[in-house]
Amino acid sequence: MHAVDMRRRRFAAAAAATIAAIAGATGARRSLAAPKDYTVVIDGFAFKPAELSVARGDTVVWRNDDPVPHTATAKGVFDSGSIAAGASWKYVAKKPGRYPYVCTFHPIMKGTLVVR
Amino acid sequence: MKPLQLAAIAVLAATSLAVQAQGAGPTDPQIAAIVVTANQVDIDAGKLAEARSHNKDVREFGKMMVTDHTGVNKAAVALVTKLHVKPEDNPTAESLKKGGEENIAHLKTLKGHAFDTAYIDHEVTYHEAVIDAIDKTLIPSAQNAELKALLVKVRPAFVAHLDRAKELQAKLGKM
Numbered sequence: 001m002h003a004v005d006m007r008r009r010r011f012a013a014a015a016a017a018t019i020a021a022i023a024g025a026t027g028a029r030r031s032l033a034a035p036k037d038y039t040v041v042i043d044g045f046a047f048k049p050a051e052l053s054v055a056r057g058d059t060v061v062w063r064n065d066d067p068v069p070h071t072a073t074a075k076g077v078f079d080s081g082s083i084a085a086g087a088s089w090k091y092v093a094k095k096p097g098r099y100p101y102v103c104t105f106h107p108i109m110k111g112t113l114v115v116r
Numbered sequence: 117m118k119p120l121q122l123a124a125i126a127v128l129a130a131t132s133l134a135v136q137a138q139g140a141g142p143t144d145p146q147i148a149a150i151v152v153t154a155n156q157v158d159i160d161a162g163k164l165a166e167a168r169s170h171n172k173d174v175r176e177f178g179k180m181m182v183t184d185h186t187g188v189n190k191a192a193v194a195l196v197t198k199l200h201v202k203p204e205d206n207p208t209a210e211s212l213k214k215g216g217e218e219n220i221a222h223l224k225t226l227k228g229h230a231f232d233t234a235y236i237d238h239e240v241t242y243h244e245a246v247i248d249a250i251d252k253t254l255i256p257s258a259q260n261a262e263l264k265a266l267l268v269k270v271r272p273a274f275v276a277h278l279d280r281a282k283e284l285q286a287k288l289g290k291m
Contacts, residue, residue, distance in 0.1 A: 045272035067191035068184040068273060085187055105180060106276040 035092075039063055040111065042070050042083070042103075047111035054093050055116050063088045074101035074113065141257025145204035148196045148263070150254065153209040154246055155185040155192070157216030158239075164223055165235050173284055174232045181239070181277065188270050195266055229291060236284050243278040247271065 035057040041048045043065045054060060062072045064083045072080040072089065077099050080089035093115040103109040142150060158181050165178030196203060219238055226234050250271050258264035 044269050045276050066187075066273075067270070068187035085191075106280075108276045108279045 035059060037061065040072070041065055042072075042109075045070075045103075045106055045109055047072070047101075047103075047109060050110070051112040051114065053114040053116060056093055056096060058093050060091050060093060060113065061088050062091075068105075070103040070105060070109065072101055072111070073104045074099040077101075078113075141253055142206065142208065143204070143257075144199075144201050144259050144263055146206040146209070147254050147258055147267075148192065148201050149203035149205050149209040150212065150249075151192050151267070152189055152203055153212045153216075155189040157212055157219075158185045158242065159189070160216060160220060161223070161235065161238070164220055168223070168227070169232055169235070170228060171232050171288075173287065174235065177236070177239070177280060177284060180280070184273055184277065188273055191270070192266060195262060199260055199262065201260070201263070229288070233285075233288050236281055236288055239281040240278065240285055243274050243281060247274045247278065250274065 033055075036054070037059045038052060038054055038061065040052060040060060040062045042062060045066065047062075052060065062080060062083060064070055064085055064087055067085050069082045069084050071082060072078070072091075077095075077097075078091050078101070080091070082105075083089045093113070096115045099113045099115070101111050101113060162178040162181030162185070166175050166182065169175045169178065223231060223235055223238075250267055255264060255267045255271075258267055
């Protein structure tokens with residue numbers, strides 16, 4: 001085989017390996033998909049939707065439509081602190097997992113965030 | 117059950133019975149007065165608990181009552197203002213107010229654990245009675261759709277409070 005062919009083969013192999021490495025590093029999400037925004041509405045002392053599934057890098061906004069303050073708290077993972085009536089809190093999903101969360105003021109309020 | 121608690125339940129139960137007897141419920145202006153009064157009664161008791169209790173859980177519960185019932189009242193007043201519904205005083209609202217004043221007067225004679233248990237016991241009974249009145253009288257009687265929707269929306273606040281009050285009642289019972 002000619003030397004040029006050998007170089008092209010090596011180059012192609014290296015390029016393929018690099019692309020595979022990048023694809024592997026971004027995990028399950030399609031490496032070229034743009035991050036999405038999601039909203040969880042807090043209404044009537046409930047998180048709506050109660051369960052939300054997002055991809056790493058997606059943004060979740062909790063919007064408090066109730067007349068009282070609430071929180072969105074998953075101990076050790078995320079904690080909005082007090083979200084005032086009418087206010088919002090933004091969180092960028094990082095680590096994959098299934099995260100049950102509560103309002104610490106009214107723990108009867110439960111939700112789950114799934115990060116793929 | 118203590119006399120004051122019986123009185124509180126009686127007031128709200130009587131409202132429901134009166135409604136059924138007459139076949140007509142409170143009007144929207146009367147509902148507005150009942151809601152505002154019911155919230156204010158709990159705000160006043162909550163402020164007393166914050167100031168008087170030596171128990172952190174009870175003080176925090178009192179603080180939550182002040183925060184939440186102030187918020188609900190703010191929403192209720194904003195809505196009835198927008199709807200040009202003027203709260204109209206009525207026997208039910210007056211009884212709630214009187215019952216609230218009697219509760220405060222009684223609580224002021226107590227301290228320590230006796231205060232905490234009396235406060236929380238009353239909160240349990242009170243929230244149960246208010247939820248019952250919301251379900252049996254206020255929501256069914258409300259004429260304006262937005263007023264009805266607000267009552268439906270704030271009902272879970274009372275449920276959440278009742279849940280925590282019962283939890284504290286059990287905890288205090290073990291002390």
